[in-house]
Amino acid sequence: MLSLDRDWRFAHPDMSRVVRELYAMERELWSALDAHRPRTAARRPGLRERLVDEGSALAYHAELPGVAGDAVEVRVEGAMLHLRAERRVDAPEGYKPLRTDRHGATLSRAIELPCPVDIGCVTAELRAGVLSVRLPKVAAAAPRSIPVSIV
Amino acid sequence: MNPSNPSSSPTPSRKTCRRVAPTLDAFESPDAWLFRFDVPGVADEGLTLRFEAGRLELDAAQTLTEGWAEPLRYIASVPLPEGVDVEAIDASLASGVLTVKVGKSPTLRSRLIEVKKVN
Numbered sequence: 001m002l003s004l005d006r007d008w009r010f011a012h013p014d015m016s017r018v019v020r021e022l023y024a025m026e027r028e029l030w031s032a033l034d035a036h037r038p039r040t041a042a043r044r045p046g047l048r049e050r051l052v053d054e055g056s057a058l059a060y061h062a063e064l065p066g067v068a069g070d071a072v073e074v075r076v077e078g079a080m081l082h083l084r085a086e087r088r089v090d091a092p093e094g095y096k097p098l099r100t101d102r103h104g105a106t107l108s109r110a111i112e113l114p115c116p117v118d119i120g121c122v123t124a125e126l127r128a129g130v131l132s133v134r135l136p137k138v139a140a141a142a143p144r145s146i147p148v149s150i151v
Numbered sequence: 152m153n154p155s156n157p158s159s160s161p162t163p164s165r166k167t168c169r170r171v172a173p174t175l176d177a178f179e180s181p182d183a184w185l186f187r188f189d190v191p192g193v194a195d196e197g198l199t200l201r202f203e204a205g206r207l208e209l210d211a212a213q214t215l216t217e218g219w220a221e222p223l224r225y226i227a228s229v230p231l232p233e234g235v236d237v238e239a240i241d242a243s244l245a246s247g248v249l250t251v252k253v254g255k256s257p258t259l260r261s262r263l264i265e266v267k268k269v270n
Binding site for chain 1: 215219248
Protein backbone atom coordinates (compact mmCIF):
# COMPACT_ATOMS: atom_id res chain seq x y z
CA MET A 1 0.00 0.00 0.00
CA LEU A 2 1.44 3.37 -1.04
CA SER A 3 1.68 6.01 1.60
CA LEU A 4 1.34 9.60 0.42
CA ASP A 5 3.90 10.81 2.95
CA ARG A 6 6.57 8.68 1.44
CA ASP A 7 8.07 9.16 -1.96
CA TRP A 8 6.08 6.75 -4.08
CA ARG A 9 9.16 5.90 -6.13
CA PHE A 10 10.67 4.10 -3.18
CA ALA A 11 7.49 2.35 -2.11
CA HIS A 12 8.45 -0.70 -4.06
CA PRO A 13 12.02 -1.80 -4.77
CA ASP A 14 11.22 -2.10 -8.47
CA MET A 15 9.60 1.33 -8.69
CA SER A 16 12.86 3.31 -9.03
CA ARG A 17 13.88 0.98 -11.85
CA VAL A 18 10.55 1.58 -13.58
CA VAL A 19 11.04 5.34 -13.24
CA ARG A 20 14.57 5.08 -14.64
CA GLU A 21 13.25 3.12 -17.59
CA LEU A 22 10.51 5.65 -18.19
CA TYR A 23 13.07 8.45 -18.23
CA ALA A 24 15.23 6.46 -20.64
CA MET A 25 12.20 5.95 -22.91
CA GLU A 26 11.45 9.65 -22.79
CA ARG A 27 15.03 10.52 -23.77
CA GLU A 28 14.85 8.04 -26.64
CA LEU A 29 11.57 9.55 -27.80
CA TRP A 30 13.02 13.05 -27.78
CA SER A 31 16.12 12.03 -29.67
CA ALA A 32 13.92 10.26 -32.23
CA LEU A 33 11.89 13.46 -32.60
CA ASP A 34 15.10 15.50 -32.89
CA ALA A 35 16.22 13.39 -35.83
CA HIS A 36 13.13 14.51 -37.75
CA ARG A 37 13.34 18.12 -36.76
CA PRO A 38 14.58 20.33 -39.61
CA ARG A 39 18.22 21.22 -39.09
CA THR A 40 18.35 24.80 -38.02
CA ALA A 41 21.52 26.79 -37.77
CA ALA A 42 22.74 27.99 -34.41
CA ARG A 43 21.59 31.39 -33.34
CA ARG A 44 23.62 34.33 -34.38
CA PRO A 45 26.05 35.35 -31.66
CA GLY A 46 25.39 38.67 -29.95
CA LEU A 47 27.41 41.77 -30.64
CA ARG A 48 30.83 40.83 -31.90
CA GLU A 49 33.55 43.39 -31.31
CA ARG A 50 37.30 43.29 -31.02
CA LEU A 51 40.31 45.50 -30.47
CA VAL A 52 43.21 44.26 -32.58
CA ASP A 53 46.85 45.29 -32.37
CA GLU A 54 48.05 45.59 -35.95
CA GLY A 55 51.58 46.65 -35.11
CA SER A 56 51.76 50.31 -36.04
CA ALA A 57 48.08 50.84 -35.29
CA LEU A 58 45.26 49.57 -33.15
CA ALA A 59 41.98 48.67 -34.80
CA TYR A 60 38.59 48.35 -33.19
CA HIS A 61 35.83 46.54 -35.05
CA ALA A 62 32.21 45.92 -34.15
CA GLU A 63 29.19 44.49 -35.94
CA LEU A 64 26.44 47.08 -35.85
CA PRO A 65 23.77 46.01 -38.36
CA GLY A 66 21.09 48.58 -39.01
CA VAL A 67 22.95 51.46 -37.38
CA ALA A 68 22.86 54.62 -39.46
CA GLY A 69 26.06 56.59 -40.00
CA ASP A 70 24.77 59.61 -38.10
CA ALA A 71 23.87 57.42 -35.12
CA VAL A 72 27.47 56.49 -34.33
CA GLU A 73 29.73 58.64 -32.22
CA VAL A 74 33.43 57.82 -31.90
CA ARG A 75 35.56 59.82 -29.48
CA VAL A 76 39.13 59.35 -28.33
CA GLU A 77 40.07 60.91 -25.05
CA GLY A 78 43.55 60.22 -23.71
CA ALA A 79 43.91 56.45 -23.53
CA MET A 80 40.18 55.81 -23.86
CA LEU A 81 38.09 55.08 -26.91
CA HIS A 82 34.48 56.06 -26.36
CA LEU A 83 31.74 54.72 -28.60
CA ARG A 84 28.09 55.36 -28.76
CA ALA A 85 25.85 53.78 -31.37
CA GLU A 86 22.12 53.85 -31.59
CA ARG A 87 20.08 51.39 -33.56
CA ARG A 88 16.58 52.42 -34.42
CA VAL A 89 14.16 49.76 -35.57
CA ASP A 90 10.87 51.11 -36.88
CA ALA A 91 8.03 49.11 -38.33
CA PRO A 92 7.64 50.00 -42.00
CA GLU A 93 4.73 52.23 -42.86
CA GLY A 94 1.49 50.33 -43.47
CA TYR A 95 2.75 46.98 -42.17
CA LYS A 96 1.82 45.11 -39.04
CA PRO A 97 4.51 43.09 -37.26
CA LEU A 98 4.35 39.29 -37.38
CA ARG A 99 7.62 38.65 -35.63
CA THR A 100 10.16 41.10 -34.26
CA ASP A 101 13.47 39.71 -33.09
CA ARG A 102 15.51 42.75 -34.05
CA HIS A 103 15.42 45.40 -31.38
CA GLY A 104 16.43 48.99 -31.18
CA ALA A 105 19.25 49.55 -28.74
CA THR A 106 21.94 51.96 -27.68
CA LEU A 107 25.47 50.69 -27.38
CA SER A 108 27.92 52.51 -25.16
CA ARG A 109 31.52 51.50 -24.85
CA ALA A 110 34.56 52.90 -23.09
CA ILE A 111 37.60 50.94 -24.17
CA GLU A 112 40.96 51.39 -22.55
CA LEU A 113 43.66 51.52 -25.20
CA PRO A 114 46.79 49.54 -24.40
CA CYS A 115 49.14 52.19 -25.78
CA PRO A 116 49.06 55.89 -26.68
CA VAL A 117 47.57 56.67 -30.10
CA ASP A 118 47.93 59.62 -32.44
CA ILE A 119 44.56 61.25 -31.81
CA GLY A 120 44.78 63.43 -34.92
CA CYS A 121 45.07 60.42 -37.23
CA VAL A 122 42.20 58.27 -35.94
CA THR A 123 39.75 57.28 -38.68
CA ALA A 124 36.43 55.47 -38.48
CA GLU A 125 34.24 53.91 -41.14
CA LEU A 126 30.96 52.07 -41.19
CA ARG A 127 30.64 49.55 -43.98
CA ALA A 128 27.89 46.97 -44.45
CA GLY A 129 27.02 47.20 -40.77
CA VAL A 130 30.60 46.84 -39.56
CA LEU A 131 32.26 49.72 -37.71
CA SER A 132 36.04 49.90 -38.04
CA VAL A 133 38.09 52.44 -36.11
CA ARG A 134 41.78 52.72 -36.94
CA LEU A 135 43.99 54.24 -34.28
CA PRO A 136 47.61 54.73 -35.37
CA LYS A 137 50.03 54.45 -32.47
CA VAL A 138 52.28 57.37 -31.55
CA ALA A 139 55.81 56.89 -32.85
CA ALA A 140 57.13 56.03 -29.40
CA ALA A 141 54.63 53.16 -29.08
CA ALA A 142 55.09 51.74 -32.59
CA PRO A 143 56.99 48.49 -32.79
CA ARG A 144 60.71 48.75 -33.44
CA SER A 145 63.05 45.87 -34.03
CA ILE A 146 66.10 45.93 -31.86
CA PRO A 147 69.30 44.63 -33.39
CA VAL A 148 70.96 42.05 -31.18
CA SER A 149 74.66 42.51 -30.87
CA ILE A 150 76.69 39.38 -30.40
CA VAL A 151 79.31 39.77 -27.75
CA MET B 152 50.43 34.51 -43.73
CA ASN B 153 52.04 32.35 -46.35
CA PRO B 154 50.24 32.77 -49.70
CA SER B 155 51.65 29.49 -51.06
CA ASN B 156 49.84 27.53 -48.36
CA PRO B 157 46.12 27.28 -49.19
CA SER B 158 45.18 26.20 -45.66
CA SER B 159 46.21 29.61 -44.33
CA SER B 160 44.16 31.50 -46.91
CA PRO B 161 42.60 34.59 -45.29
CA THR B 162 39.19 33.92 -46.81
CA PRO B 163 38.07 30.44 -45.83
CA SER B 164 35.82 28.55 -48.20
CA ARG B 165 32.09 28.76 -47.59
CA LYS B 166 32.04 25.21 -46.28
CA THR B 167 34.27 25.98 -43.34
CA CYS B 168 32.26 29.00 -42.21
CA ARG B 169 30.14 28.60 -39.11
CA ARG B 170 26.45 28.63 -40.01
CA VAL B 171 24.21 30.84 -37.95
CA ALA B 172 20.62 31.99 -38.19
CA PRO B 173 20.26 35.74 -38.65
CA THR B 174 17.91 37.69 -36.41
CA LEU B 175 14.82 38.45 -38.37
CA ASP B 176 11.78 40.70 -38.41
CA ALA B 177 8.66 39.88 -40.38
CA PHE B 178 5.84 42.25 -41.28
CA GLU B 179 2.64 41.96 -43.26
CA SER B 180 0.53 44.44 -45.13
CA PRO B 181 -2.56 43.85 -47.23
CA ASP B 182 -0.35 43.68 -50.34
CA ALA B 183 2.95 42.20 -49.23
CA TRP B 184 5.15 40.60 -46.62
CA LEU B 185 8.36 42.26 -45.57
CA PHE B 186 11.37 40.61 -43.96
CA ARG B 187 14.50 42.13 -42.46
CA PHE B 188 17.57 40.06 -41.70
CA ASP B 189 20.64 41.26 -39.77
CA VAL B 190 23.62 40.29 -41.91
CA PRO B 191 26.50 42.57 -40.89
CA GLY B 192 29.75 42.16 -42.80
CA VAL B 193 28.09 40.64 -45.86
CA ALA B 194 28.82 42.12 -49.28
CA ASP B 195 26.61 41.74 -52.36
CA GLU B 196 28.81 39.02 -53.85
CA GLY B 197 28.54 36.80 -50.77
CA LEU B 198 24.78 36.79 -50.77
CA THR B 199 22.26 34.54 -52.48
CA LEU B 200 18.55 34.72 -51.98
CA ARG B 201 16.11 32.45 -53.73
CA PHE B 202 12.47 31.52 -53.58
CA GLU B 203 12.14 27.78 -53.82
CA ALA B 204 9.34 25.34 -52.99
CA GLY B 205 7.38 27.97 -51.10
CA ARG B 206 10.35 29.05 -49.00
CA LEU B 207 12.63 32.04 -48.99
CA GLU B 208 16.17 30.67 -48.83
CA LEU B 209 18.95 32.98 -47.67
CA ASP B 210 22.64 32.14 -47.75
CA ALA B 211 24.92 35.05 -46.90
CA ALA B 212 28.63 34.62 -46.24
CA GLN B 213 30.52 37.26 -44.32
CA THR B 214 33.54 38.63 -46.12
CA LEU B 215 34.08 41.95 -44.34
CA THR B 216 35.16 40.72 -40.90
CA GLU B 217 38.46 39.43 -42.15
CA GLY B 218 41.31 39.74 -39.70
CA TRP B 219 39.27 40.26 -36.57
CA ALA B 220 36.31 37.88 -36.38
CA GLU B 221 35.51 34.37 -37.50
CA PRO B 222 33.50 34.68 -40.72
CA LEU B 223 29.91 33.54 -40.31
CA ARG B 224 27.51 32.20 -42.84
CA TYR B 225 23.96 33.39 -42.31
CA ILE B 226 21.46 30.71 -43.29
CA ALA B 227 17.72 31.19 -43.17
CA SER B 228 14.83 29.28 -44.68
CA VAL B 229 11.58 31.12 -44.21
CA PRO B 230 8.36 29.31 -45.12
CA LEU B 231 5.99 31.63 -46.95
CA PRO B 232 2.23 31.25 -47.02
CA GLU B 233 0.44 30.41 -50.24
CA GLY B 234 -0.16 33.28 -52.62
CA VAL B 235 3.31 34.66 -53.25
CA ASP B 236 3.66 36.75 -56.37
CA VAL B 237 7.03 35.38 -57.53
CA GLU B 238 7.50 38.31 -59.90
CA ALA B 239 7.08 40.78 -57.04
CA ILE B 240 10.00 39.89 -54.77
CA ASP B 241 12.43 42.76 -54.16
CA ALA B 242 15.51 42.69 -51.99
CA SER B 243 17.96 45.34 -50.91
CA LEU B 244 21.06 45.28 -48.72
CA ALA B 245 21.94 48.37 -46.70
CA SER B 246 23.93 48.94 -43.47
CA GLY B 247 24.24 45.20 -42.91
CA VAL B 248 20.49 44.64 -43.07
CA LEU B 249 18.83 42.70 -45.86
CA THR B 250 15.27 43.80 -46.58
CA VAL B 251 13.09 41.50 -48.67
CA LYS B 252 9.66 42.50 -49.85
CA VAL B 253 7.48 39.67 -51.07
CA GLY B 254 4.36 40.73 -52.96
CA LYS B 255 1.10 38.88 -52.53
CA SER B 256 -0.67 37.53 -55.57
CA PRO B 257 -3.64 39.71 -56.63
CA THR B 258 -6.15 37.12 -55.39
CA LEU B 259 -4.79 37.46 -51.86
CA ARG B 260 -4.62 41.20 -51.67
CA SER B 261 -7.14 42.71 -49.39
CA ARG B 262 -9.57 45.20 -50.78
CA LEU B 263 -12.06 47.36 -49.02
CA ILE B 264 -15.50 46.41 -50.28
CA GLU B 265 -17.84 49.27 -50.64
CA VAL B 266 -21.22 48.48 -49.14
CA LYS B 267 -24.02 49.87 -51.18
CA LYS B 268 -26.92 51.38 -49.41
CA VAL B 269 -30.21 49.86 -50.44
CA ASN B 270 -33.18 51.91 -49.40
